[in-house]
Amino acid sequence: MVKLEATKEHDDGCDVTVTVAPALPVQERHRLPLSNLDLLLPPLDVSVFFCYLHPAPTAAGLKEALAKTLVAYYPLAGEVVANGDGEPELLCSGRGVDFTETTAAGVELREVRLGAVDEGVEKLVPAKKAGVMAVKLTNFRCCGAVVGCTFDHRVCDAYSFNMFLVAWAATARGSSAPPPAPSFRRSLVAPRNPPHQRAPSTDALIDRLFSPRSAAPPPPAAVGRSVNRIYRIAAADIAALKAWAGPGRTKLEAFTAHLWQLCARAASPRQSQCCMGVVVDGRTRMFPDGAMKAYFGNVLTIPYGVIDSEDLGLMSLAGVADDVHRWVAEAATGDHFRGLVDWVEALRPKPAAARAYLGGTGGNEAMSCIVSSGMTFPVGKADFGTGLPAFASYHFPWPAGAGYVMPMPSARGDGDWLVYVHVAPEVAKVMEEESTVFQALENSYVFE
Known part of the structure; x- marks a missing residue:
């Protein structure tokens, strides 16, 4: 499901942002507590980006696969809210993921100095404004594109997000053997009751x-x-x-x-x-x-x-x-x-x-x-x-x-x-x- 959110003009071209929701309805709005190990993380956003030459992934293909993948990875389509004690927790609302498509007018991907990050690489990843995750597709002159993602570190670590990336790519290329579904078993990291006597x-x-x-x-x-x-x-x-x-x-x-x-x-x-x-x-x-x-x-x-x-x-x-x-x-x-x-x-x-x-x-x-x-880092599995x-x-x-x-x-x-x-x-x-x-x-x- 894709719904139009906003259209804005920027120096490099036209940015079109839509919200991609899970392809199937998630459970009725419910809250998924963050684990005690999640609570050790301050509010930090982490980004990752992939550079593709011709042929590059298309917005349509990425959004369709993203909607399907969010069914299993539904926390990424939710929101972080505060509970009654002021602690962060996940509201699994099915809000969706903001997906922005833009064009780097007059620039070829080969011309971007990837090693000099401060010269503009940060423009290749989305600034997450709401929700848990955001995606940005930047198309370049003479073909080539960059897929950038930003996610809330309180919700998952790099290991977890790598699982999502592999699943998203497998779905996009129509893999007949999709990766295993993620586990949200908080009991695996639950405190011991009564508290264990530690050394x-x-x-x-x-x-x-x-x-x-x-x-x-x-x-x-x-x-x-x-x-x-x-x-x-x-x-x-x-x-x-x-x-x-x-x-x-x-x-x-x-x-x-x-x-x-x-x-x-x-x-x-x-x-x-x-x-x-x-x-x-x-x-x-x-x-x-x-x-x-x-x-x-x-x-x-x-x-x-x-x-x-x-x-x-x-x-x-x-x-x-x-x-x-x-x-x-x-x-x-x-x-x-x-x-x-x-x-x-x-x-x-x-x-x-x-x-x-x-x-x-x-x-x-x-x-x-x-x-x-x-x-x-699943760079060898990021084939969309x-x-x-x-x-x-x-x-x-x-x-x-x-x-x-x-x-x-x-x-x-x-x-x-x-x-x-x-x-x-x-x-x-x-x-x-x-x-x-x-x-x-x-x-x-x-x-x-």
């Missing part, structure tokens, strides 16, 4: 990683001057980092260790400490049997480490990677996630937030950054019936005290990584001055 070490870890808050923190002054970039890392450089990090260390741990040292190099004299966090998914930690494989929602924690900036510069990459491994492994357990669910329950309705999001224990005086792995994208990336310029970095697989499928970064200009400068690892993303790499 003191579990309580201490939660108290170190999370903090009660009376309101959403105001953006630090430094956020206003953050820059957004997309870099490329060659597969050979990723392998070299892993080798330098030593036996038993993953590529992500090696990458995080290298980034941590770069952040320390960029730290100002005031920033005597450097904080590095890593987003950890808890699905397989809570249920190793795969019971949460299709769970739709947030199942995240953000452990972090803090080291003196000067000391980081003196450590070997292997030593830093060992430290990353230690504090990530400490939080990557089922006990931690179950304890976190109980901790939020005891705190409600007072909200809480990850300390790493706020800049760690050092606050604004620490150079802080968070790494979130995007290696499950016209072929795979030439390029795809997340876009997440969040208003937090810490920088944000997300590595993802290149659409070329050659083992290279693309890395979205939202960091202070000093960090970007250090990244670009090093002789290896972070390389400028040239259009010739994307559109050759």
Whole structure:
């Protein structure tokens, strides 16, 4: 079902916005509580975009498939409202998803500098004004199009939204084997009743990683001057980092260790400490049997480490990677996630937030950054019936005290990584001055 919402004129052409509702009626308006792990997220919108050369997906095909996919993924067609305690929850109203189609007049897709995000990439993703999700299709001169999506992070994490993207693409190309339906079983992340007696070490870890808050923190002054970039890392450089990090260390741990040292190099004299966090998914930690494989929602924690900036510069990459491994492994357990669910329950309705999001224990005086792995990003499954994208990336310029970095697989499928970064200009400068690892993303790499 598609209903016309509005038509507006913009500099680049005509924007036409419609609201795409689920193809079948959803249950009568009902409320789906957010889980305790959802409640740890402040109101943040996350975006993703896919670049297609000729032939590109059409608005008609995308909207038809979207309406069908929203039947199973009905929370994305709802709204976030406040309950009686002032907590956010989902109103599954079937409102629909705002879908905007526009034309970039006089511009070819090959001319867009995708790596220089601040030069205009943000125009390729929709600014969500209402509902849980929005979509934008930008058509370019001489063919080519970009499909951009923005969603409310309180409703789902990247893992969940990836499931939706795969299902939407499969529906658009008429796949005979659609992906499994999403699970909204809140019982999987329900607090234990009576509350489980946690080990003191579990309580201490939660108290170190999370903090009660009376309101959403105001953006630090430094956020206003953050820059957004997309870099490329060659597969050979990723392998070299892993080798330098030593036996038993993953590529992500090696990458995080290298980034941590770069952040320390960029730290100002005031920033005597450097904080590095890593987003950890808890699905397989809570249920190793795969019971949460299709769970739709947030199942995240953000452990972090803090080291003196000067000391980081003196450590070997292997030593830093060992430290990353230690504090990530400490939080990557089922006990931690179950304890976190109980901790939020005891705190409600007072909200809480990850300390790493706020800049760690050092606050604004620490150079802080968070790494979130995007290696499950389904760029190889985003075929909406016209072929795979030439390029795809997340876009997440969040208003937090810490920088944000997300590595993802290149659409070329050659083992290279693309890395979205939202960091202070000093960090970007250090990244670009090093002789290896972070390389400028040239259009010739994307559109050759």
